[in-house]
Amino acid sequence: MTGLRERKKAETRAALGWAAIHLTVQRGFDNVRVEDIAEAAGVSPRTFNNYFSSKAEAIASRHLDRSLRTAAALRERPADEPLWAALTQAALEQFTRGPEVEAMPSPPHDQWAAGVRTMLAEPALQGERLRAVAIAEAELAAAVAERTGTDLATDMYPRLVAAAASAAVAVAMQHYLDSADPPAPIERLITDAFTQVAAGLPAPPR
Amino acid sequence: MTGLRERKKAETRAALGWAAIHLTVQRGFDNVRVEDIAEAAGVSPRTFNNYFSSKAEAIASRHLDRSLRTAAALRERPADEPLWAALTQAALEQFTRGPEVEAMPSPPHDQWAAGVRTMLAEPALQGERLRAVAIAEAELAAAVAERTGTDLATDMYPRLVAAAASAAVAVAMQHYLDSADPPAPIERLITDAFTQVAAGLPAPPR
DNA sequence: CCAGATATTTGCGTGGCGCGCATATTTGCG
DNA sequence: CGCAAATATGCGCGCCACGCAAATATCTGG
Numbered sequence: 001m002t003g004l005r006e007r008k009k010a011e012t013r014a015a016l017g018w019a020a021i022h023l024t025v026q027r028g029f030d031n032v033r034v035e036d037i038a039e040a041a042g043v044s045p046r047t048f049n050n051y052f053s054s055k056a057e058a059i060a061s062r063h064l065d066r067s068l069r070t071a072a073a074l075r076e077r078p079a080d081e082p083l084w085a086a087l088t089q090a091a092l093e094q095f096t097r098g099p100e101v102e103a104m105p106s107p108p109h110d111q112w113a114a115g116v117r118t119m120l121a122e123p124a125l126q127g128e129r130l131r132a133v134a135i136a137e138a139e140l141a142a143a144v145a146e147r148t149g150t151d152l153a154t155d156m157y158p159r160l161v162a163a164a165a166s167a168a169v170a171v172a173m174q175h176y177l178d179s180a181d182p183p184a185p186i187e188r189l190i191t192d193a194f195t196q197v198a199a200g201l202p203a204p205p206r
Numbered sequence: 207m208t209g210l211r212e213r214k215k216a217e218t219r220a221a222l223g224w225a226a227i228h229l230t231v232q233r234g235f236d237n238v239r240v241e242d243i244a245e246a247a248g249v250s251p252r253t254f255n256n257y258f259s260s261k262a263e264a265i266a267s268r269h270l271d272r273s274l275r276t277a278a279a280l281r282e283r284p285a286d287e288p289l290w291a292a293l294t295q296a297a298l299e300q301f302t303r304g305p306e307v308e309a310m311p312s313p314p315h316d317q318w319a320a321g322v323r324t325m326l327a328e329p330a331l332q333g334e335r336l337r338a339v340a341i342a343e344a345e346l347a348a349a350v351a352e353r354t355g356t357d358l359a360t361d362m363y364p365r366l367v368a369a370a371a372s373a374a375v376a377v378a379m380q381h382y383l384d385s386a387d388p389p390a391p392i393e394r395l396i397t398d399a400f401t402q403v404a405a406g407l408p409a410p411p412r
Numbered sequence: 413c414c415a416g417a418t419a420t421t422t423g424c425g426t427g428g429c430g431c432g433c434a435t436a437t438t439t440g441c442g
Numbered sequence: 443c444g445c446a447a448a449t450a451t452g453c454g455c456g457c458c459a460c461g462c463a464a465a466t467a468t469c470t471g472g
Contacts, residue, residue: 005419005468034458044422049459056333127262127333130340134332211439211448218450240429250451255430 011100013051013061015041018100020058025115026107029055029122040104056128059119063129066094067136067166071143083148084198087165088191095186109181116177133170137162168193217306219257219267221247224306226264231321232313235261235328246310262334265325269335272300273342273372277349289354290404293371294397301392315387322383339376343368374399 019040023032034055038045052058073090081089106112119125141162145152152158172189225246229238240261244251258264279296287295312318325331347368351358358364378395 003469008468009420033456046422046424046460047420050421053329053459055458123259123337126340127335127337129333130336131329131333134336209440214439215449239427252431252451252453253449256450259430261429 012041012043012047014065014098015100016043016048016051017058017061017065018098018104020055021062021119022104022106024055024059024119025112029119029124054128056125059125060128060132064132064136067132067169068139069094070165070169071136071139074140074143074147079147083144083161084194086147087144087161088194088198091165091169091190091194092187095190109183113177113179113183133166137166140165164197165194168197218247218249218253220271220304221306222249222254222257223264223267223271224304224310226261227268227325228310228312230261230265230325231318235325235330260334262331265331266334266338270338270342273338273375274345275300276371276375277342277345280346280349280353285353289350289367290400292353293350293367294400294404297371297375297396297400298393301396315389319383319385319389339372343372346371370403371400374403 016037020032020037023036023040032055034048035045037055037058038048041048048058052061070087070090070093073093074086077086077090107115120129137159141158142152144150144161145155145158148158148161150157169190172186172193175189175193176183176186222243226238226243229242229246238261240254241251243261243264244254247254254264258267276296276299279299280292283292283296313321326335343365347358347364350356350367351361351364354364354367356363375396378392378399381395381399382389382392
């Protein structure tokens with residue numbers, strides 16, 4: 001069911017999202033024009049707005065899409081796999097670099113991380129990011145409810161799980177950004193974060 | 207220490223925020239120009255952008271300011287008052303209608319509520335709202351930490367309290383919006399919500 | 413494999429927005 | 443009262459979001 005049309009659309013969306021992030025990290029949010037993003041993605045400026053209604057949305061879309069794919073991936077995991085194992089795997093699957101990332105040369109980790117931190121500090125972005133997180137959490141909660149046979153309307157459980165998983169990814173990503181060069185591998189950070197959450201966040205030995 | 211200058215600034219800010227909401231509820235988000243909001247608040251269009259950097263921010267500012275004042279009010283409550291009683295009172299204090307509300311005639315409850323729901327559904331607003339909530343929660347968490355002698359850096363407690371209080375207000379407001387004419391009194395809804403949260407959200411009798 | 417149906421891309425035009433800058437006005441203070 | 447600092451305003455510029463219609467690409471049934 002995944003025709004050429006759908007694939008191309010997804011690719012364009014990813015390319016635009018990635019270009020928006022890449023350029024913003026390098027130059028700063030308001031030194032990037034929509035025109036630049038469109039050019040980097042190989043489409044017309046007008047097409048940009050067929051996919052996103054603002055620069056901020058384009059930037060946040062990467063995180064949003066990844067999170068939505070995590071929910072979708074969770075639904076694909078074998079039903080007898082324990083919940084947290086399935087969640088961890090579903091999340092991990094989303095962190096393999098796509099072609100749109102490899103295509104564009106990126107600066108060394110330290111410089112990149114600094115740029116990303118600057119980007120995330122941009123007020124115009126924070127709202128859009130939070131919105132994306134909220135949307136994704138709702139979707140993830142639905143998938144969790146489905147898998148565990150709980151009821152979204154009456155049980156807090158699926159939403160709590162979704163929130164915890166969402167937080168695990170967020171913390172892992174922040175930790176990755178704060179790690180010096182060479183960066184800690186994101187796969188390990190994610191695995192660790194999920195493991196801790198799944199264990200109930202016990203107090204660490206001191 | 208609250209000179210004429212500061213008071214006037216706060217008044218202008220409140221007037222702009224209220225005008226933005228009022229007009230948006232009546233006409234819809236993109237049938238309101240910044241010029242209209244400025245005019246309704248009695249300032250020049252340029253001045254609008256001295257206070258807010260977007261229409262969305264102006265609309266969200268009302269919720270933000272109320273939440274920030276709640277945190278400030280909590281700091282003013284007597285130290286020996288139980289935490290949740292103090293929180294409830296601090297929140298309640300913020301829900302008295304100011305002069306900028308009384309000045310502008312509002313439509314009947316049903317119509318108003320429908321307009322607000324439409325407004326809240328506007329994607330361009332949701333991000334800004336979530337951002338405001340995040341900022342306010344951080345401030346409230348700090349106030350709670352101070353009052354309870356807990357440590358923001360090591361204890362989850364103050365953030366959990368802030369999140370719960372924030373949710374209580376949000377739920378009460380949503381319930382208010384969903385109540386038919388005549389609306390349930392917001393003061394009672396808030397009191398109820400805080401009472402339930404403070405009791406640990408026990409399962410209701412069936 | 414073609415032709416019509418459907419979806420996507422693109423160019424163009426328009427109204428509005430966000431903000432830097434210079435200027436006028438208001439407020440605070442000795 | 444008079445000066446310094448803060449705030450409000452007017453003007454101008456570059457950019458953005460999006461409606462509309464034409465061009466182009468993809469899909470579907472025969």
